[in-house]
Amino acid sequence: MTISIRSVEKKFGRYPALDKIGLEIADGELLALLGPSGSGKTTLLRVIAGLEFPDAGQVLFHDQDVTFASAAARRVGFVFQQYALFKHMTVARNIAFGLDVRKGKDKPSKAEITRRVDELLRLVELEGLGGRYPSQLSGGQRQRVALSRALAVQPSVLLLDEPFGALDATVRKSLRKELRRVHDATGVTTIFVTHDQEEALDLADRVAILNQGRIEQIGTPAQVHDEPVSPFVCGFVGEANRFEGAVSNGRFIAGAVNLPAPGVADGKATGFARPHDLVLDPSGFEVRINRVHVQGALATIDGVTPDGVRIDITAARDQAERFVGAVRVAARKAHVFPG
Structure with a gap:
């Protein structure tokens, strides 16, 4: 799924959270939105998801205008920092939830749902844990369940908002590799928000650097680190001695x-x-x-x-x-x- 963001603006009161954002995301790309708190990265992700609507501009999925379409109509998968798993459901039922609630002919058979759940448990290396409850899992395992649940409905786009923010450093590094492996296996266009530059540079195909509601630079991890276009990018991405x-x-x-x-x-x-x-x-x-x-x-x-x-x-x-x-x-x- 290709995504086009065209001159998108969003204000909260007088505060310009997004200021004429333009961005092209390729089919199957893994893109990181990187920036400090308040830079607009989560707002942009929510606009792409259909959880916020812009004040101006367009959002296109495969050249189809979805600017004011609902999140359900866009077929996006969303993974939050705090997992948002159902505590009273097993791992398998959590993963199957998006398929179970479908109606009529859109709802797969029980056998198809079971097959899909088993396939995803293997993909995220949680085989044999389908019968457990979230409270019986580690933080890293719960995040894998949240990722599996988002993938179960075969989304056109996968969106992740600070997906590893609640985890310790060792688990974060492990899950970064897992997310990259899962992305390469599924080929789903993926966008994730982070304020952790190491995470963005290690994981993404390209990185968009946001600052005060604008994109300062977009490029490969090597480009934004080695060829910064502004003092902000140079000081924010990687370590640097600064002199006036x-x-x-x-x-x-x-x-x-x-x-x-x-x-x-x-x-x-x-x-x-x-x-x-x-x-x-x-x-x-x-x-x-x-x-x-x-x-x-x-x-x-x-x-x-x-x-x-x-x-x-x-x-x-x-x-x-x-x-x-x-x-x-x-x-x-x-x-x-x-x-």
Whole structure:
């Protein structure tokens, strides 16, 4: 199912939750809506679902205008952060619920429903747990049941609102892999909302970065991380050292900090250097090392310039011993934005 969002606007009172949003989602794509709280990502998801209607603009499913169609008419599957499972129903009955409530010829036979439930239990690796109740499951298992219930009705679009937000970090990582595997197995166009950038970059085909009701950038995880188009995107996606300074003759200067800025016009600017792009270089700027912390294959290094600007550096573990006292570093790559 392809989805087109065309100049969608939505206000709550005077607050513009969505401001002329335009977005094209490909058939079978897994898209993340990423942004801070209040950026409009959940409102956009609800507009796509038919749980909110826009004040202006259009929502199209496969070129069909569904702007004011109900969620049921759109055949969307929705997974919430808090699972919303029926406590008095078994896992199997929870999964089958959307099929059980259908009427007339639209309702599958009991045998078809049982087959579909068994198929989904296998897909989410919960075989043998159909007879349990939600209270007898872990949080991660309950979220898999919620995902199965959404898939049971064979939705045209799967929508997930902070689906892993209530889970601990280890379970979140496991379920990310599960969601990607299930998506690849079903091919359902999937959109999920998250404020967790690691989650979005790890899971999605493309990421739409929202800020104050607008899409700042949309692209692959590599594009939004490595080629940010604005200071907001650069500071929000991935780790970055931020500096306020000015560009002169292709170099960005902020006190002792000196970064490459090819093609950027002279004048006031904001510069960013990601920690992994800062390397030891005798021709670079001075940093006094305060702390080196080794974890796994990487070392994270805290430093400060002579004029008091804090610097974060990431290096390979075997390079950690070289970051002692005062060193000089240079940026292999920097992101500089004029203004």
